[in-house]
Every structure is written in structure tokens, then in C-alpha cells.
Amino acid sequence: MAAKPIKVLLTGFEPFEQETLNPSWDAVRELDGWKVGRATVHARLVPCVFGDAIDALMRAMDELQPQLVLCIGQAGGRAEFTPERIAINIDDARTADNKGREPIDVPVVPGAPAAYFSTLPIKAMVRELRAAGIPASVSNSAGTFVCNHIFYGLMHRIATHPVPGLRGGFIHIPYLPQQAARFPGAPSMSLETLVKALRVAVTTALAVEHDIAETGGRLH
């Protein structure tokens, strides 16, 4: 009897602020339909808007019933592919989102826990990414904007509507070179490298159920 097929949901954001593209969506959509073992990747675009981003994610999860969810977002200024360790229950915008919403110090979900840890094998992912020649590190803060927001929304759903085997998390990625070309000094990562990194991340997440113990910590 054939093993049950697995659905992998990857989300990317629409462009933010003055940008005309978002590397998270440019990279994610390249993997739409990609089959790896008995898993198939489904790519979905989500709005860069507090509230709406989680709504779009919830609809995609309802529709697809995935076993693995990776939300991807842009971290302009970072040089590496960075799986996030923890989502925190706070919205604290430094600037308006794409609908002009600018929440300050309000919870993502009132009354819910202060934080959730990613259930992706983030250490194993970083090890495999580096072994594949891709700059990567664990990040201990996803910030307090829409990226952390959707990450928290994802982990809260997984925690409160448990589905056997369902795991999820968030990965921040650098600017594309063509974006960084407008911000002197900013690091970047090419689309080819980003797509390759996503393949390694998905493959590792599917293969590794229990994360390895390998330091990815920071002193502060």
C-alpha cells in the first residue's frame, strides 16, 4: 500500500513599502508544485498586513491540510538564510504595514501564551544549509512586525488545533541583489541560492523529526 502523500505549504509575502518585489515570494513560487519524495510543495502569497496575513494563512491551511508549513519573509539587512527559533505574542510596528496598520505593543492573540517555539528542526536545517554551501544561522528574534505576526499565528494554530504530525516555523531571508543595489552597504542573496536553500530547508524538515543538539545560541 502506498504511503500517504504529504502536502508542504510555503508562504511568501507580497512586496512591502516601496519595494516592487519580495524575495520571499519570488523564491517560494519557484517551488510551487515541487515534488520531493512523497511530498508536494504548495506555494501561497500572503499580504503584508497585520491580521490579513494570518487570515490568508488560515485559509490556505484549511484548504490544503498540510503536514508541514514554512512561512518565509524578507529581513533586509541580514546576510544569511535564518530559521527563526521563537514567535512572540506581540505586534509592535516600526512603520505602517501595506494597509496603514501600525499596532504598538498589542498581542497577536489576546490571552494566548507569550511565545511559541518553532517545531522545525532549525539546528539540523542550519547544519545542512551550511554543508550545502549556503550561509545560514539560527535567529533568536523574528522581530515584532508582520513576519513575527504570521509566525505566531501559525504556531498558535498548530498548538490549539493539533493535527498529528503537523509542524511549522518561519525563515527570514536576505534581500535579492537587485534590491540591495538600492541600499548601499546592504548584503543580499541571489534567487538561485535562495531557491536552493529552500529546497534544503524543506528536505531537512521532512527528514528530521527530532532536531539535533548543536549550538546555535547567542550570548545576547
Added chain:
Amino acid sequence: MAAKPIKVLLTGFEPFEQETLNPSWDAVRELDGWKVGRATVHARLVPCVFGDAIDALMRAMDELQPQLVLCIGQAGGRAEFTPERIAINIDDARTADNKGREPIDVPVVPGAPAAYFSTLPIKAMVRELRAAGIPASVSNSAGTFVCNHIFYGLMHRIATHPVPGLRGGFIHIPYLPQQAARFPGAPSMSLETLVKALRVAVTTALAVEHDIAETGGRLH
């Protein structure tokens, strides 16, 4: 009838690694015995050791029964005085502590919540610090070493052994100039500025019960 006296507990760490001093203790001990309004500051030294740091904090809290607790720690490489927003339930050492302990991805307190938010008015503190001419910012990650460890231990005690009016949190501070002199490129803050900053932090924490809504967030 006179208002009840208030005890403020400030902790600083012993030197870490090859250092012969720790700016957190050098600054904190300057305030030992300082009276501000009806409050008096009590300074305590804590070891830079997983487990032992929390034990020392617990003993000091048992002894003093403070209404306000600020744990202070060194963040070599940071340029500012940074109140931390959140303590997370993970120990992930990048290097050994002062007893050679090097935990990787184990909880600070097994079975306890993933995180606790600081109950200090961190936004008000940053506003007052800047107004006083001191570089300061909210930090969204206290790392995963002994600093986050004691911060989590503090907030877990406050949450699980509630005392009316008791609040607490953690502040990371830069190197002293004499430390940075051995790490080319590293930023620093003078002891005078650090002590002044601690006075502003304590005064603001005592005066402001409910934090202000002012952005201190980060995109990522």
C-alpha cells in the same frame, strides 16, 4: 502614617571568560544603598553559571523581599543600554559558562511557558534614557546564555509566586571602554554613563506602572 519602604534589587554578574571585570557588577555596586524616594537599592553579585545564577537570585529575593528587581548583564558588541522585552525558556550556550557548563537546547525550567515578557516599563525607560542623553533601545532578544537564563528564572518566579506589586526585568549593557580597548572595533559605554543610566532606569521603573505605547519594535 509613613508610606512603606520599597526595596529594589539590582543584580550584576561576576566577570566572564577572560575578563577581569564585568560592567554589570561594576555599575550595579555603585548604586548599592542608593535611596530614591522611599526606595532603597540593594546590589547583589551573581555567578555567571547556569543554575547557580538563578539560585543566587532566589536567595536574594527570599532575603530582601524586593518590590522591584532589575538583573543587569554585559552584552559585548552592543552600543546601547538595552532593556530586554522577553525571556525565553531555553538554554543554548555558545561557549562554556564559568563552571564549564554548556547546555544546548534544554529548557531553563522544564514544562514551564515558552517565554515571559518583562514587567518593567521598557518603552518609558528607553524614552527617559534618551531624554537624559543616554543611547538606549528596546531589545527583542536576550540571547540564550546565562543572561537570558537568569531573566527567565526571575520572570518565572514572579509568575509562579506572585507578590502584589512585584515587577522585574533584565537590561543588557555595553562593554566598559577598558574592555573594548582589547577588542578593536567594539563599542563601549563609560562607567559614569552606565551608572547614570541605571539611575534613570530605576527611577522610571518606580514611577511608571503602566508602560507607554511608543514603538520600540523591529521589522526582524
Added chain:
Amino acid sequence: MAAKPIKVLLTGFEPFEQETLNPSWDAVRELDGWKVGRATVHARLVPCVFGDAIDALMRAMDELQPQLVLCIGQAGGRAEFTPERIAINIDDARTADNKGREPIDVPVVPGAPAAYFSTLPIKAMVRELRAAGIPASVSNSAGTFVCNHIFYGLMHRIATHPVPGLRGGFIHIPYLPQQAARFPGAPSMSLETLVKALRVAVTTALAVEHDIAETGGRLH
């Protein structure tokens, strides 16, 4: 009558320190034989050794009699493709070169001028690179190691053995991703982007005789 063919000399360095590759040579050799208009690119490998690097460059210039010379070197830690503005007459090694030489504060060429400006159109190059979507900036210091050394050697020869139309300069480039994967936090640039950037740099240097006036300066 056909226009005279033009020879373009590109040099890249051998690997340095523990590295097994040097992005400067990996990128430069991809362009060996490339024809653009009536120009042909000749790629040459040079040793990462004080003295020997200039000797190798002199031999290649004697042999090829190029009209355009671009020396390329790795700048680990930089995020951008950075044409250098000026070569200075000093060797001040922070570490040993590949033959263990470690000169401190000695001139590249005793008695020669303190510095030479690049004769490449560095501002036009940066403008064209950015327009092509490649992160680029003018750099005002090539350091004091073998990169600045060969750059100074090149400019000194051009100044002291003038050849009509001969121009030259130096460009620093970031790590490749597979290098940065071993230095957490370090920015990188893919080989494809580096090769594309070199094509833009060569094409611009051939097309633009007098540089444009566009700020590329720094406050400090």
C-alpha cells in the same frame, strides 16, 4: 581598416589563509577569452604574496601589453562589489601572506608617491552596476595587505611607464556563499552575480574614458 584589437588583463588571487578557493580567481577565470567589441579578456592568476604578486602582474603586462588592467581581490566581510578609489604606498600586514611575509609599515615602492588614484571610471562603474541590479559602492580604502600592494604596483607602473590609453585599477569583491557558510554572519555574492558584475565593470571601463561626476564619497 579594422580598429586595433584591445587586450584587457584581469587578475585574480590564489586562495589565502585556510581558504581552498579565492572568489577573485573563480570569477576572473570565467571571463578568460571573453570578447566584448574589439576587446579580449585575458585572465591571470597571481600569488597572494607581497612582492611576488607585483612580479606576476609585471610579467603579464610585459607579455600582453594590455590597454586595460583590472586587478580583483577578495574582501571578506564586504557585501558589495567595490571599485577602489586609491592605492597607498604602504604594506602593513595584519597576518602573514602565503609565504609567511608580514611587512609592517614599509613602502610598496621606496621613494615613490604616497598614493595613486585609480584611472578606472569608478563612479560610472558603480552607476552601471547598480542599474544592472548588482550591489556596488566606491571604496576609499583597499586596506594595507596584498590587495593594496598589487594595486599600488599596477598604478606605479602605469605612472612611471606610461603607455598611451593604458588605464587600470582594483576591485574588491565579497566572499562566495560557500565561503560565508563557514563564517556566521558574513555577507556573500554568488559566482553568477560576480561574473555578471565583472562584465559590467569591463564594459563600462572600455566605454567610459572620463568618469562621471556622481557622489561616491564618504563622510569618514
Added chain:
Amino acid sequence: MAAKPIKVLLTGFEPFEQETLNPSWDAVRELDGWKVGRATVHARLVPCVFGDAIDALMRAMDELQPQLVLCIGQAGGRAEFTPERIAINIDDARTADNKGREPIDVPVVPGAPAAYFSTLPIKAMVRELRAAGIPASVSNSAGTFVCNHIFYGLMHRIATHPVPGLRGGFIHIPYLPQQAARFPGAPSMSLETLVKALRVAVTTALAVEHDIAETGGRLH
């Protein structure tokens, strides 16, 4: 017979852009009249204006006939006290100076050498500064704005109007804390530390005629 008295000229800049102070002048004026051995310090304020800055320096040198000249300027974003190695013959403004002048790629002195090295013992100064507990490093680029401009003007005068024993150079210094408080993330140095650093710099420059050989170089 008593040894001849020595005059030391220190210059600091007026505030630049939106600033209401300039740490270079705040620190320099503290040393006005300071006697060290048979030397006396004379502090002079110079305008942050291309051309005018050099004019003011020339007038002060004509008036005082100093044996030692240290020009000091602000380098917002730097964390250390940084003696500059070399002045380059270019003005390339990224922004307008205090009179709205914004030269791009024009020489400081037409027809003059591409660069001059500082004649201060910059390596000895950095060693003594660090020994005194002050973060310090040699800098290989003073930028291309008014700081490099006055530095070049100074060294050009020393080279073209030689006075036996006359030496000079430039030092960049960080923001004061009260400035950095308005630029989140920016490093700073207290006025006390800056003044102490200036004393060490002047004392070392007076005591050390020939610089020590100690690496202060950079790879790039």
C-alpha cells in the same frame, strides 16, 4: 638655558548638519591652555566648510607657529578614537557642508600629490591609548568630506612650507552619548574619555618622534 617652549595646535569643528554640538570641539576646547612638559595646547574652532576650514587652519598656524598640529573631527558611527593614516587629494561630498558646498571629485589642491601620510606616531598613539583603557584603532581612510579636506590641507602645508620639527595629523572621534541617543544603534564615547584620549594622543605625539612598528593594518 631653558628649553624652548612648544606650541601644540588642536582644532575642532563647529556643529555639522542638524547637530547642536560637535564632539571634536567640545573635547578640544577642554584642553585649551593645558601645559604638558614644556608644551602648551592652543585650541581653535574651525568651520565645517570646504575651503574655509583650511583657511582657518592656515591662519591659526600663521599666528601660533606650532610644532605639533592635531586636527580632530567627528566620525558618527565609529566606536573608537581613530588616528588617521593618510590624507587624500580629493573632495567628494555626500551631502552639503555648512555653506551648502558640495564638491564632487575635485582635488583639495589642484596639481598637488595624490596623498600625504600623517606624520604623527599613529601606531604608538594607538598602543598608548589602549594601554590607558581607551578603545582606539588606526584608520586607513578619513573619508572624502571636510575632515579629509582639512587633513590634506594641513599635510600639504607641512610638506610645502617645511618647518624643522613640525608634525601633524588628524584624528576621528565617535559621537558623544547625547548625540548617539538620537541615532538608535550608534556607538558613542563620553566627553571624559575623549578628553583623556586627547591627552594621551598629545603626550605620545610629543614623546615619540619615530613611530613604532606594530601592525595596525587592514586586509581591505
